[in-house]
Amino acid sequence: KNEVEQSPQNLTAQEGEFITINCSYSVGISALHWLQQHPGGGIVSLFMLSSGKKKHGRLIATINIQEKHSSLHITASHPRDSAVYICAVRSAGNQFYFGTGTSLTVIP
Amino acid sequence: NAGVTQTPKFRVLKTGQSMTLLCAQDMNHEYMYWYRQDPGMGLRLIHYSVGEGTTAKGEVPDGYNVSRLKKQNFLLGLESAAPSQTSVYFCASSSYPGRTFSGANVLTFGAGSRLTVL
Numbered sequence: 001k002n003e004v005e006q007s008p009q010n011l012t013a014q015e016g017e018f019i020t021i022n023c024s025y026s027v028g029i030s031a032l033h034w035l036q037q038h039p040g041g042g043i044v045s046l047f048m049l050s051s052g053k054k055k056h057g058r059l060i061a062t063i064n065i066q067e068k069h070s071s072l073h074i075t076a077s078h079p080r081d082s083a084v085y086i087c088a089v090r091s092a093g094n095q096f097y098f099g100t101g102t103s104l105t106v107i108p
Numbered sequence: 109n110a111g112v113t114q115t116p117k118f119r120v121l122k123t124g125q126s127m128t129l130l131c132a133q134d135m136n137h138e139y140m141y142w143y144r145q146d147p148g149m150g151l152r153l154i155h156y157s158v159g160e161g162t163t164a165k166g167e168v169p170d171g172y173n174v175s176r177l178k179k180q181n182f183l184l185g186l187e188s189a190a191p192s193q194t195s196v197y198f199c200a201s202s203s204y205p206g207r208t209f210s211g212a213n214v215l216t217f218g219a220g221s222r223l224t225v226l
Contacts, residue, residue, distance in 0.1 A: 002150075004150075031214075033215050035215075035217075041219075042198075042217055042218065042220055043198060043200075043217040043220075044217070045214075045215050045216065045217075048214060048215065086150070086151070088151075088215070090202075090215075094139070095153070095156075096141070096153070096200075096202075096215070098150040098151040099150055100148070100149060100150040101150065
């Protein structure tokens with residue numbers, strides 16, 4: 001069983017499209033992270049959320065604690081957004097659980 | 109720059125050889141983790157540490173050992189490498205939950221270490 005489920009697994013979009021990636025989790029959490037990994041690259045934390053919504057440039061992350069669900073939105077997508085996006089939750093027991101990632105390709 | 113540094117970045121081993129991956133962080137984080145990342149699978153926790161001198165097993169600990177003799181360093185050892193250990197290894201560190209660091213990223217990954225076992 002996976003504590004963290006992401007959808008979709010793969011996503012292809014045209015440049016400029018609005019993109020949504022979803023994350024559902026089954027454990028109690030103290031925080032949720034959205035991570036970005038470029039091909040062959042390292043992993044960078046984009047957001048850490050414990051409630052509500054955060055915005056950074058064209059990226060928006062929301063979380064609904066009651067529904068155990070988070071979304072990552074990318075507005076006006078660009079080819080440089082092509083990467084794998086990973087949802088990670090920090091459980092009440094201080095363990096991190098990771099989704100398998102959403103591979104995003106933005107076509108010019 | 110503050111962060112997590114992993115060495116080496118690449119290594120090729122023969123079956124049965126041993127090696128150590130070094131992770132160093134300069135953010136005074138209490139928690140440190142070793143993960144492996146394989147195609148089609150999420151990050152899987154090998155071992156972790158909640159402080160200097162303490163280590164604990166994660167999801168896939170077999171064939172690996174770790175040590176945390178200093179707060180800033182977390183070593184991952186392979187005593188007798190096997191082809192199944194071919195993977196990309198990531199070290200990460202984090203602070204205690206509830207600690208606030210203005211503008212800080214409280215989950216920080218190293219750049220990864222690509223290990224191939226022939």
